[in-house]
Amino acid sequence: MRSAAPPVLVIDSLVKDVGPVTALDGRMMRVVAGLSLTAHAGEVTALLGVNGAGKTTTLECAQGLQRRTEGSIELLGQDPDAAGPELRARVGVMLQDGGLPPSAHPIPLLQHVARMYEDPWPVEDLVERLSIAEFARTSVRRLSGGQKQRLALAAALIGRPEVLFLDEPSAGMDPQSRQLVFSLIQELRDSGMGIVLTTHLMDDAERLADYVYIVDAGRIVAEGTVASLLAHRDDAASESRTLAFDADPGLTLTLPEGLGLEETRPGSYAVEGISTPAHLRAIATAWEDSGIFPRSLSMSSSTLEDVFLDIAARGADQAEDGSSPRQHSLNGGQE
Secondary structure (H helix, E strand, O other): OOOOOOEEEEEEEEEEEEOOOOOOOOOOEEEEEEEEEEEEOOOEEEEEOOOOOOHHHHHHHHHOOOOOOEEEEEEOOEOHHHOOHHHHOOEEEEOOOOOOOOOOOHHHHHHHHHOOOOOOOOHHHHHHHOOOHHHOOOOHHHOOHHHHHHHHHHHHHOOOOOEEEEEOOOOOOOHHHHHHHHHHHHHHHHOOOEEEEEEOOHHHHHHHOOEEEEEEOOEEEEEEOHHHHHHHHHHHOOOOEEEEEEOOOOOOOOOOOOOEEEEEEOOEEEEEEEOOHHHHHHHHHHHHHOOOOOOEEEEEOOOHHHHHHHHHHHHHHHHHHOOOOOOEEOOOOOO
């Protein structure tokens, strides 16, 4: 069920054409093809899909950075194509490439941006929260990918926005930067900010998102909370699980029909299709019969990556038979 909080972004039947594809034929390419979504205050709404699915174009249209071809967009109740300074001051944007001046240094840059707002977030607080002081003497062009992302996030937040757009926020980040940014995103969500992000990294969406839209070829092909997407996939797969374990390389095990053993890399194994306690007993018996005591083991159900791969496979099948992709709504009918 979606939040009862008011929407910060409503996109209805968005179409975006770009082109021409070549100078000779003059044809346009449809990057976004009738996409609709809603993002609420106090939620992280994620657009999940492979590179080229149309996620970034959708966000740029929502921000007013690109003109849409068809459809309607309401950002904080206004059309972003006609946005004035008042609306733009309520919106924070962190672009995928940062958009930061390469010769600038982090703290003077943030101080400059802060002077554009009536009530900016104190620069010293953002510097501390995102550990910017550790690279404050380095120019933007010499920053690592993760450092640039932390600085770009600080610049997006300095105006205390009501809605925050993040395009691939963890791109190029080291584990320390990723943890800092994710913790701040979760805190901002809990404070009531509406956050809309794109990612092609399934674990990012699984960890951060309250509601997920899966985008393929410019269309929404599935939507729902992370829990509902995973539950739907597990129901379809009879709640099957995968058991991973480490042992000596080159093992062969005699397992019941329906269970598949794969050596994913030397000494690491996955047994798929587990759905009953009897399956676990059979695996343990096979270990005992072969004199195997695993060095480590874990069992997991579906992930968002499994959901996405299922949807991608169905999309490929539909492309082969010429049918249109279907949208899978997994939110119980609650918008």
